[in-house]
Amino acid sequence: MIEIRVHGRGGQGGVIASKILAYAFSIEGKSVQAFPEFGVERRGAPVTAFIRVSDKHINVRSKIYEPMHLIVLEPTLVTAIDITEGLKEGGFIIINTKRTPEEVHLKKTGSKIATVDATGIALKYRLGSSAAPIVNTAILGAFAKATGFVKIESIVTAIKKEVPIKPDENAKAAEEAFNSTIM
Amino acid sequence: MSTQKVLMGNHALSWGAVTSRVQVISAYPITPQTQVVELLSEMCTDGTLDAEFIKVESEHSAMAACIGASAAGARTFTATSAQGLALMHEMLHWAVGGRLPVVMGNINRAMAPPWTIWTEQTDSLSQRDTGWLQVYASSNQEVYDSVLMAYKIAENRKVSLPMMIVLDAFFLSHTSENVIMIDQNKADAYLPKYDPEFKLDVKNPHTFGGLTTPDWYMELRYNIQKGMDDSYQVIRDAQSEFKSVFGRDYGMVEEYKCEDADVILVGMATAASTGKESIDILRNKGVKAGLLRIRYFRPFPFEDVRRVLKNAKQILVLDRNLSPGLGGITFQEVKSAMYNEKNKPPIYGFIMGLGGRDITVESITNLFEHAKKNDPQDIIWMEVKK
Amino acid sequence: MKRDGKKIIFEKAGDLPPMAMSLGTTEYNETGSWRNERPVVDSSKCTGCGICWKFCPDISIKEDANGKASIDYFFCKGCGICAVECPVKAIEMKEEEK
Numbered sequence: 307m308i309e310i311r312v313h314g315r316g317g318q319g320g321v322i323a324s325k326i327l328a329y330a331f332s333i334e335g336k337s338v339q340a341f342p343e344f345g346v347e348r349r350g351a352p353v354t355a356f357i358r359v360s361d362k363h364i365n366v367r368s369k370i371y372e373p374m375h376l377i378v379l380e381p382t383l384v385t386a387i388d389i390t391e392g393l394k395e396g397g398f399i400i401i402n403t404k405r406t407p408e409e410v411h412l413k414k415t416g417s418k419i420a421t422v423d424a425t426g427i428a429l430k431y432r433l434g435s436s437a438a439p440i441v442n443t444a445i446l447g448a449f450a451k452a453t454g455f456v457k458i459e460s461i462v463t464a465i466k467k468e469v470p471i472k473p474d475e476n477a478k479a480a481e482e483a484f485n486s487t488i489m
Numbered sequence: 490m491s492t493q494k495v496l497m498g499n500h501a502l503s504w505g506a507v508t509s510r511v512q513v514i515s516a517y518p519i520t521p522q523t524q525v526v527e528l529l530s531e532m533c534t535d536g537t538l539d540a541e542f543i544k545v546e547s548e549h550s551a552m553a554a555c556i557g558a559s560a561a562g563a564r565t566f567t568a569t570s571a572q573g574l575a576l577m578h579e580m581l582h583w584a585v586g587g588r589l590p591v592v593m594g595n596i597n598r599a600m601a602p603p604w605t606i607w608t609e610q611t612d613s614l615s616q617r618d619t620g621w622l623q624v625y626a627s628s629n630q631e632v633y634d635s636v637l638m639a640y641k642i643a644e645n646r647k648v649s650l651p652m653m654i655v656l657d658a659f660f661l662s663h664t665s666e667n668v669i670m671i672d673q674n675k676a677d678a679y680l681p682k683y684d685p686e687f688k689l690d691v692k693n694p695h696t697f698g699g700l701t702t703p704d705w706y707m708e709l710r711y712n713i714q715k716g717m718d719d720s721y722q723v724i725r726d727a728q729s730e731f732k733s734v735f736g737r738d739y740g741m742v743e744e745y746k747c748e749d750a751d752v753i754l755v756g757m758a759t760a761a762s763t764g765k766e767s768i769d770i771l772r773n774k775g776v777k778a779g780l781l782r783i784r785y786f787r788p789f790p791f792e793d794v795r796r797v798l799k800n801a802k803q804i805l806v807l808d809r810n811l812s813p814g815l816g817g818i819t820f821q822e823v824k825s826a827m828y829n830e831k832n833k834p835p836i837y838g839f840i841m842g843l844g845g846r847d848i849t850v851e852s853i854t855n856l857f858e859h860a861k862k863n864d865p866q867d868i869i870w871m872e873v874k875k
Numbered sequence: 876m877k878r879d880g881k882k883i884i885f886e887k888a889g890d891l892p893p894m895a896m897s898l899g900t901t902e903y904n905e906t907g908s909w910r911n912e913r914p915v916v917d918s919s920k921c922t923g924c925g926i927c928w929k930f931c932p933d934i935s936i937k938e939d940a941n942g943k944a945s946i947d948y949f950f951c952k953g954c955g956i957c958a959v960e961c962p963v964k965a966i967e968m969k970e971e972e973k
Binding site: 316351352386436437438 | 908912952970
Binding site: 602603604873874875 | 895
């Protein structure tokens with residue numbers, strides 16, 4: 307079983323990202339669960355979403371407290387909150403930032419860090435506004451590249467099915483992120 | 490080939506209504522139910538679903554509209570939660586007394602005050618005496634499948650009673666999972682058009698639900714109980730036909746490793762799903778543990794409960810609900826089911842997870858630890874800051 | 876029951892008042908970090924009319940010593956209503972530095 311936590315701010319599309327990623331895994335025949343933090347979301351407030359992936363039917367329906375992997379949609383969250391809380395060792399942390407993994411100010415973890423300028427890519431494809439770019443699809447391309455858990459083709463198919471606005475641009479953003487991820 | 494979607498529980502309910510070809514939907518939005526009717530109203534607007542969507546100003550009116558539409562012979566659907574369900578209470582009795590097979594999704598949410606949106610079963614269990622059939626789901630596939638089966642069961646003339654499909658707030662309602670979709674042609678063959686024996690008809694006018702004196706009211710109540718009595722077989726038939734057509738197997742209860750079990754945990758909904766992992770852990774440690782998930786709360790599956798529990802040495806009941814002054818509601822039903830049995834295993838009543846507090850694999854293994862060390866009690870509070 | 880500054884910390888069921896009450900959460904939950912854009916007041920344009928104060932949903936507009944509008948950045952969520960409502964366009968929304 308793979309357990310993933312997505313960090314973002316309300317309105318950035320973290321919950322949608324978790325659903326697209328779950329859908330991509332389901333295309334590859336996996337059992338999936340994707341859920342938001344159970345509560346009320348507010349624009350701009352730190353929010354989390356979760357994904358479980360397994361080869362077998364998933365019985366567990368409690369929350370995820372000790373994820374193996376993190377997806378971070380918002381660079382300011384790295385210093386604003388402890389995103390590594392409960393994180394297990396040996397996984398991946400995918401961060402949206404212009405910095406390289408060595409330049410990220412994150413406390414030491416047993417995880418491999420991958421970075422991608424998802425904001426820059428989202429702006430290039432005009433996803434969201436310049437003040438609030440929608441980075442959720444781009445970062446999934448980076449997740450596919452860094453982890454190798456899911457094919458970029460599955461991510462692209464999932465985006466085209468699940469994203470109602472600018473599906474092609476979102477798919478291109480994911481592909482560009484896939485090709486520009488820094489490990 | 491069957492298609493697969495990744496659906497949140499709320500949308501599984503909506504799609505269940507679509508697959509069942511509902512004709513009238515009337516609902517009022519409430520967290521955590523909102524997406525159920527959002528999707529249905531979109532589909533009514535864009536033509537995906539050929540149904541009438543009646544907008545109303547409250548849940549009481551929503552159920553009243555469903556009752557009217559159902560009395561006119563339409564297949565009707567609604568969904569609500571917590572305070573909304575409570576506001577419907579009077580109309581819930583009307584749907585039963587009218588013998589109208591309205592199907593409703595209820596997202597289990599704790600009652601306010603204090604203001605809350607998280608899961609607990611007290612809202613739907615408070616309606617247990619209205620005469621609605623109640624089925625509790627533990628996966629989104631089960632939510633989706635239950636809608637189709639609900640119409641099949643509720644509309645059967647032997648039953649003619651409304652039915653509630655109940656799912657946990659957030660743990661199902663907002664969690665997206667794999668759902669295998671049902672082929673519409675097969676669904677239509679499984680669930681034919683609703684064809685009531687009596688309905689509101691301007692060409693053949695009758696009065697329904699008028700004043701009934703003590704001469705006949707009791708007989709009408711007798712018939713409602715008979716509908717419930719007969720529903721056991723109707724439910725079993727609907728489930729076995731569903732299995733033969735669609736391949737998925739549902740019972741009035743779900744048994745997990747109960748056959749040789751010494752200690753059996755009884756629970757409902759998602760907590761019981763999580764509990765299966767706890768059972769596996771306990772089995773690996775050599776504990777003969779099993780789990781009985783109650784799917785149907787009304788009619789209560791007395792026979793199944795007795796059959797599964799009669800050889801157990803200990804019974805643990807997990808209630809994510811509270812009847813103040815009484816305790817856990819499932820606990821009371823299980824206890825009454827066992828009263829006339831020769832072998833009466835000790836029964837523990839655990840209260841846990843109220844107001845949406847998470848129930849983890851460890852929370853459930855702890856119940857077995859507690860029962861190993863302590864005598865049975867009717868009300869045992871777990872994980873509460875006393 | 877303990878206190879941590881303005882925050883009241885409950886430790887057990889017996890600490891709770893009979894009915895749930897909000898005990899100052901709006902005072903200690905500093906929502907300023909949620910902003911994507913910050914309102915900036917141009918004091919030379921501000922007439923001190925108070926319209927922004929009236930519309931601000933978070934009570935984050937204060938009056939400075941000169942009677943002009945000032946922003947409480949600890950709580951302002953950056954919704955931009957003040958900038959829209961200002962009749963003399965004295966408030967501009969500027970992107971937060973990240």
